[in-house]
Amino acid sequence: MLKHQILPTTIVGSYPQPDWLIDRERLNHSLPPRVRAETLWRIAEPWLDEAQEAATLMAIRDQEEVGIDIIGDGEMRRESYSNRLATALSGIDTEKHGTAIDRTGKANPVPLVSGPIRRLAPIEAQDAAFLRRHTKRPVKLTLPGPFTMTQQAENGYYPDSRAMAMDYADAVNAEVKDLFAAGVDVVQLDEPYLQARADDAQYYAIEAINRALDGVGGTTALHICFGYAMVHHGAGSTKAKPKAYDFLAELDASVVDIISVEAAQPKLDPAILAELPSKTIMYGVLDLSTPEVETPEIVAGRIREALRYVDAERLWIAPDCGMKYHSRHHSLEKLKAMVDGAAIVRAEIA
Structure with missing residues (x-):
């Protein structure tokens, strides 16, 4: 496991992309695309890589300036x-x-699997090297997990979903190993469909996750999710999130080191954390359904509630989910409150 100070702070994954980089109005009124959506970018292809690097540097510096302990690239x-x-x-x-x-029950375009899933070459290793090169703090990168990718694809080749998930897992495994080789301290799998498809998850999700992380030799995390809170579906608003997870205790049997859970917006009963006795918990203390900024005291209170069920040595502090759909201004203010709230509790238990 990564060595760190007590109650370290981190982001879950995404950070707001600048308006000059991506069409945020279109982004904010649709679910995250499953297939490529190149028309979202505002920068033409010849200059897009450079623009994305500039935005990544902004995300790194923002996190450093507010005092985040474990830095992400902001996706x-x-x-x-x-x-x-x-x-x-x-x-x-x-x-x-x-x-x-x-x-949400709607049909969406997704990748069509028409042959064996294979990772032919590194995909995000250059992202990992860039992040490692531009901060001295511990760093974390995220990848979609094999169960979620299976659920977000149409199977036109494999005999069943489990078989497809195992090949997705092998592809993810190769990618995870390359990220650790590039100097990443923590690799996180995003598996929101463990919650959205809990019945299917019972059959093969743990097997796929364990296969994706087999022999990787680094600190691993997994994010389960109720869905982005700030995505606006047309003229409507996001429906209320559930109050409890349908697939959580099962993850204690996985090889994952850290489990990321949303707690602030759904007002999750922290007693549920007792279902993960062998895991470190990345605990969501920022409600991302609203731009309203928590006070450090509110954040500290949420951390104290979690500490009733998890030792401080097994608790990381994070937002509920990715911050992609928030403004940079509100994200900075929320992250600063999170850092200050963690410092309050850290001083109390020192």
């Missing part, structure tokens, strides 16, 4: 948390998309 190069890696694998039909039902 500035991604149209969504999953589609960059999911569409870069072989076995994906390049001529047409598939269709799958999303967690």
Whole structure:
């Protein structure tokens, strides 16, 4: 496990992309794309890589300035948390998309799997090297997990979803090993569909996750999620999140070191953390359903509640989810409150 100070702070994954980089109005009124969505970018292809690097540097510096302990790259190069890696694998039909039902019950275009899923070359290793080169603090990168990618694809090749998930897991495993080789301290798998498809998860999710992390030799995390709180579906608003997880205790049997849970917005009963006795908890203390900024005292109170069920040595402090759909201004203020709230509790238990 990564050595760190007590109650370290980190981001979950995404950070607000600048308006000059991506069309945030379009982004904010749709679910994260499962297939490539190049038209979201405001910068033309010849200059896009350089622009994404500039935005990544901004995200790194913002985190450093507010005092975040474990730095992420903010996922500035991604149209969504999953589609960059999911569409870069072989076995994906390049001529047409598939269709799958999303967690809101709507049909969406998704990768169509028409051959064996394989990772032919590193996909995010250059992102890892860039992040490692530009901060002296511990760093964390995220990847979509094999169960979620399976749920977000149409199977036109494999005999069943489990078989497809195992090949996704092998592809993720190769990518995770490359990220650690590039100097990343923590690699996190994003698996929101453990919650959205809890019944299917019972059959093969733990097997796929363990296979994705087999022999990786670094600190690993996994984020389960109720969905982005600030995405606006047309003229409507996001529905209320559940109050409890449907797939959580099962993760104690996984090889993952750290489990990231949302707690602030859903007002999660922290007693549920007792279901993960062998894991470190990355605990969500920032409600991302609103731009309203918590006070450090509110954050400290949420941390104290978690400490009733988890020792301080097993608790990390984070927002509920990614901050992609928030403004940079509100994100900075919320993260500063999180850092200050963690410092309050750290002083109390020192």
